[in-house]
Amino acid sequence: MTAPIAGGVDxxxxxxxxxxxxxxxxxxxxxxxxxxTRGMTDLVSQSYPTCSPIASRPDWRPAQGKPGSNLDxxxxxxxxxxxxxxxxxxxxxxxxxxxxEDMADAFCRALNDWLTTEWLDREPRLRGSIVVSLQSVEKAxxxxxxxxxxxxxxxxLLLVMGDLPLGKRAYWPIYAAAERLGLAVGIHAGSAYHSPxxxxxxxxxxxxxxxxxxxxFQTQLTSLIVEGVFARHPTLxxxxxxxxxxxxxxxxxxxxxxxxxxxxxxxxxxxxxLEIVRSNIRFSLQPIDAPPDPVTLNRxxxxxxxxxxxxxxxxxxHWQFEGDAVLPDGLSDDLVRKIMIDNPHATYPxxxxxxxx
Amino acid sequence: MxxxxxxxxxxxxxxxxxxxxxxxxxxxxxxxxxxxxxxxxSRWHAHLExxxxxxxxxxxxxxxxxxxxxxxxxxxxxxxxxxxxxSSLSFxxxxxxxxxxxxxxxxxxxxxxxxxxxxxxxxxxxxxINDWQIAKWxxxxxxxxxxxxxxxxxxxTAAAEIRKxxxxxxxxxxLLLSRNVEPxxxxRYWPIYEAAEEAGLPVGIHAFGYGGNPVTASGWxxxxxxxxxxxxxxxxxxxxxxxxxxxxxxxxxLNMIMIEAGFGWAPSLAWRLDKVWQRLKSxxxxxxxxxxxxxxxxxxxxxxxMEDPERRDHLFELIDWIGWxxxxxxxxxxHWDYDDPSxxxxxxxxxxxxxxxxxxxxxxxYGLA
Numbered sequence: 001m002t003a004p005i006a007g008g009v010d011x012x013x014x015x016x017x018x019x020x021x022x023x024x025x026x027x028x029x030x031x032x033x034x035x036x037t038r039g040m041t042d043l044v045s046q047s048y049p050t051c052s053p054i055a056s057r058p059d060w061r062p063a064q065g066k067p068g069s070n071l072d073x074x075x076x077x078x079x080x081x082x083x084x085x086x087x088x089x090x091x092x093x094x095x096x097x098x099x100x101e102d103m104a105d106a107f108c109r110a111l112n113d114w115l116t117t118e119w120l121d122r123e124p125r126l127r128g129s130i131v132v133s134l135q136s137v138e139k140a141x142x143x144x145x146x147x148x149x150x151x152x153x154x155x156x157l158l159l160v161m162g163d164l165p166l167g168k169r170a171y172w173p174i175y176a177a178a179e180r181l182g183l184a185v186g187i188h189a190g191s192a193y194h195s196p197x198x199x200x201x202x203x204x205x206x207x208x209x210x211x212x213x214x215x216x217f218q219t220q221l222t223s224l225i226v227e228g229v230f231a232r233h234p235t236l237x238x239x240x241x242x243x244x245x246x247x248x249x250x251x252x253x254x255x256x257x258x259x260x261x262x263x264x265x266x267x268x269x270x271x272x273x274l275e276i277v278r279s280n281i282r283f284s285l286q287p288i289d290a291p292p293d294p295v296t297l298n299r300x301x302x303x304x305x306x307x308x309x310x311x312x313x314x315x316x317x318h319w320q321f322e323g324d325a326v327l328p329d330g331l332s333d334d335l336v337r338k339i340m341i342d343n344p345h346a347t348y349p350x351x352x353x354x355x356x357x
Numbered sequence: 358m359x360x361x362x363x364x365x366x367x368x369x370x371x372x373x374x375x376x377x378x379x380x381x382x383x384x385x386x387x388x389x390x391x392x393x394x395x396x397x398x399s400r401w402h403a404h405l406e407x408x409x410x411x412x413x414x415x416x417x418x419x420x421x422x423x424x425x426x427x428x429x430x431x432x433x434x435x436x437x438x439x440x441x442x443x444s445s446l447s448f449x450x451x452x453x454x455x456x457x458x459x460x461x462x463x464x465x466x467x468x469x470x471x472x473x474x475x476x477x478x479x480x481x482x483x484x485x486i487n488d489w490q491i492a493k494w495x496x497x498x499x500x501x502x503x504x505x506x507x508x509x510x511x512x513x514t515a516a517a518e519i520r521k522x523x524x525x526x527x528x529x530x531x532l533l534l535s536r537n538v539e540p541x542x543x544x545r546y547w548p549i550y551e552a553a554e555e556a557g558l559p560v561g562i563h564a565f566g567y568g569g570n571p572v573t574a575s576g577w578x579x580x581x582x583x584x585x586x587x588x589x590x591x592x593x594x595x596x597x598x599x600x601x602x603x604x605x606x607x608x609x610x611l612n613m614i615m616i617e618a619g620f621g622w623a624p625s626l627a628w629r630l631d632k633v634w635q636r637l638k639s640x641x642x643x644x645x646x647x648x649x650x651x652x653x654x655x656x657x658x659x660x661x662x663m664e665d666p667e668r669r670d671h672l673f674e675l676i677d678w679i680g681w682x683x684x685x686x687x688x689x690x691x692h693w694d695y696d697d698p699s700x701x702x703x704x705x706x707x708x709x710x711x712x713x714x715x716x717x718x719x720x721x722x723y724g725l726a
Contacts, residue, residue: 053636164576165583191574198594199587201539201570204602207637208540211597212574214629215590219573222586227579244629250621250664250675255586257665261694262425262582289629296678303671319636 002327004312006083008340009351012188012241012284012313013078015119016068017043017093017111026110026117031103043094043107046197047190047213048318052206057319067317071122078316079125082326086344086351087316088127088154088186090241091115096159096192101135105143108133112147120152127351129157129186137170141177148181154350155184155239160216161191167220167227175229179236182349184282187220189213189242214289217243218251221281225255228268230280237347238281242315245283246290249303252277278306282347284313285327285339286320294330301335311347312340376712377460378698379719381659382563382616382687383449383501385464385494386428388440392493396485404478412472413538413569422581426693434691442691446497453690454500457698461719462501463529463687464490465563465616469506471534472567479508484518487528495527502723504532504561510568512548519549523556529723530559534566535588535618541595542602550608559612559657559722562595564588592618593626596656600630603643605651612722613656617689620658624678627652653680657722659687660714661696669703681710685719 017023020042024032034040048055056067060077068074079087095107108131115128130147132140147153156178158166166187178185191209196202198212199219217240230236255273263269269276290297301307314326327336345351387393394402414421426432428441434452436445443449454462470482483506490503505522507515522528531553539545541562553560565588571577572587592615599605599613615623630648638644658679666672676684688696702714720726 053639054633161575165573165578166575168579195574195576196570197574198540198598199570199572199574199591200536200541200594200598201543201568203540203594203598204543205637205640207633207640208597208601210633210637211601211626211629212594214625215593216574218590219578219583219587220575222583223573223578226582244625246628247622247625249666249671250619250625251589253621253664253666254589254619254662257662258582258585258694262585265425265580265582287629287632289625289632291628299674303666303674305667 001325002329002331002336004082004327005336005340007085008082008312009344009348010078010082010084010087010314010316011239011311011344012090012286013074013087013316014068014092014318015074015089015115016066017091017114018065018069023107023110023114026113027106031106034103043097045092045094045097045190046193046206047209048092049206054210054319056317060317071119074316075123078314079123081324082314084125086125086127088129088348089115089119090129090157090186090188091131092188092190093131095131096133096162098133099135101133101139104133104135105139108143112143116150128153129155130183131157132174134158134162134171137173141173144174144177144181144183148183151350151353153183154348155186157186157188159190159192160187160213160220160243161195161197163192163194165220165223167223167225167229169227172229172232175233175236179233184237184239184348186239186241187217191216213242214244214247218247221251222255225273225276226266226269228266230276231268231270236280239311239347240281240283241313242287242318243283244287244289245304245310246288246300248277248283249300278308281309282311282343283309284315285310286313286315288328292329294328297328298330307335307338308343308346310339311344375458376715377458378686378715379461380457380459380688380690381463381614381685381719382661382689383462383464384443384690384692385466385490386441386443388444393482393485393489396488397481401478401481410478410482411474413474413567422584425581429693430691431693431695446494449690450498453688454498457688459500460716461723461725463723464494464501464503465532465561466490466504466506467563467565471506471509476508476511480511480514480518483508487518487522491527502529503527504530505558506532507549509533509537509549509566510545512545516548516552519552519556519558528558529725530561530614533560533562535562535564535591535595536566536570536572537568539568540598542598542600542604547604547607550604550611554608554611557724559614561614561616562592563616564592564618588617589619589622593622596626596652597630600648600651601641601644603641605655606643606645611655614659614685614722615656616659617661617687619662619664620660620679620684621664621675623652623658624675657683657685657718659685660701661687661689662694663696663701669705672703673705681713682718684714685722686715
């Protein structure tokens with residue numbers, strides 16, 4: 001086991017909304033009435049059924065309530081345990097599944113205010129992601145601008161499976177706002193379930209949906225690159241969260257080969273896909289889809305041809321590793337420092353901002 | 358790729374020098390729209406001329422994402438006698454089979470009855486395509502072998518077509534496409550696997566096809582390049598479905614070939630499947646072993662478009678993880694992203710591995726060794 005170093009940045013932790021009623025104090029009268037009158041109870045996504053084994057490590061599962069819903073547990077099991085300096089909260093609450101743009105916007109605003117009050121205000125090591133729904137780009141931009149006034153928000157959070165590929169021009173105002181405000185754009189595993197969760201249709205099983213997350217990240221990366229997002233926003237950082245990363249080298253070999261053959265179709269892509277990934281795209285460490293064998297893993301790191309791509313993450317409370325083995329065997333001290341400290345700070349400039357107590 | 362940066366060698370001068378290869382992905386085309394009529398009932402002639410052959414997408418002429426060039430094929434592959442690329446046996450022999458010393462060429466017809474909304478028409482067209490492969494190709498050229506093309510969305514009639522052709526040595530595999538109405542592990546497709554296993558034929562799953570699902574799990578993208586790159590994600594979804602639905606467990610003698618969707622993704626997908634299966638296997642008790650075991654024992658990959666990393670040691674490591682015995686060389690002739698057999702494999706491969714890659718794996722899998 002490779003030991004973590006103190007002061008690292010955990011780039012993917014998941015505080016859970018206990019229940020839709022937890023958001024009631026953050027909704028206006030109209031939406032509070034809608035929720036209660038219409039009998040809405042909770043927004044749990046099929047991507048993360050509460051009792052699924054991957055939703056929580058067995059020893060992190062609370063006696064009652066949702067995994068990740070208790071700040072003291074998060075402190076003891078993740079923040080203190082891995083001696084982190086910061087942890088970035090990525091709430092996975094099914095607000096993106098809602099079809100009405102007004103309702104989705106109301107829930108996103110409530111979720112972001114809930115995160116501020118119940119987590120960020122209570123634990124100085126925590127930082128936040130601004131959850132937005134893509135039903136209305138205009139409302140998403142307004143919410144980004146509203147939340148960004150608080151320097152503890154360090155990124156915008158999207159799901160990897162939504163209504164349209166994320167490179168589509170309709171979404172660019174979101175990327176412009178993020179770049180302007182010094183926010184990264186995090187793309188997390190999960191689906192709005194507005195399309196089948198695989199590109200070949202609806203499967204039968206939860207396990208299929210989880211495996212398919214990796215393929216969804218691949219198609220989004222293609223979309224973001226070939227639509228020209230990074231030609232327009234060269235300093236924008238995007239972070240693939242809970243994406244896996246061992247698929248990246250062969251994916252890029254294929255994309256690069258077709259880009260060479262087909263670049264007449266997207267002439268604005270003025271750098272090779274591999275270069276774009278090196279400068280603009282980052283990946284959270286967990287899960288590591290590789291055999292537990294340092295030789296193979298180090299070959300995979302070599303295939304990635306950069307030590308700047310990975311950002312430390314526990315994916316707390318999801319079950320990705322056992323015990324304290326959050327870092328795989330065989331990492332050099334230098335790589336540990338890059339993954340845990342240098343790379344996250346280079347990705348999230350807002351981490352350096354002083355926060356007024 | 359068809360952009361010619363170097364002079365191609367004159368075919369005649371190189372024949373003797375080249376070792377024999379298997380080309381496990383050749384696309385034969387019809388010279389005219391009516392070429393299948395001798396094997397189609399007259400009802401369907403009228404249907405094709407009025408309604409056409411509507412697929413699970415809206416275009417009546419051409420594909421939804423325009424290809425990079427006509428018929429997605431090499432501009433130098435038009436036969437001198439006319440007709441689209443890949444429609445002339447004599448020109449295929451002259452341009453490809455002879456100069457590249459192709460000892461075995463596996464035909465994968467596209468634009469057939471697969472992916473059509475009218476399943477009865479699909480069945481008629483697939484059967485006609487199978488007769489046409491024998492009449493126009495394999496009976497005229499012993500190096501070529503055919504694929505049993507089946508109406509993919511209609512399991513029982515597809516199985517009947519396989520049983521009709523079983524034992525006919527013109528055919529070496531059953532052909533499916535990667536994109537269908539549902540993921541390929543679903544029960545509606547099981548009759549196809551049952552009949553293929555019974556006939557002792559592998560099932561080749563070629564990239565492409567239409568089933569109504571967007572080519573990403575997040576809606577329809579903008580560009581042809583996204584569809585082309587996306588075929589590898591579709592193939593991953595299909596293979597995951599086959600494993601997780603228990604197809605390899607239920608049909609223990611069935612082998613599968615992933616055609617034209619890359620192979621670089623195979624190790625990462627298998628590692629991910631194994632890791633997630635450890636967590637979630639209670640949901641799929643019919644998957645009795647780690648997914649990677651089914652994949653490494655029962656799945657083969659064709660090579661084109663060849664993975665092309667900057668460093669050859671990365672390619673060799675990748676193939677080591679997959680196994681040199683699992684790859685089947687393919688050119689994709691006459692398509693534009695054709696791989697030239699003299700250029701795809703870097704120096705530094707042992708003779709045994711090279712021969713396996715280019716020829717022996719295919720002969721063994723197809724029972725022609």
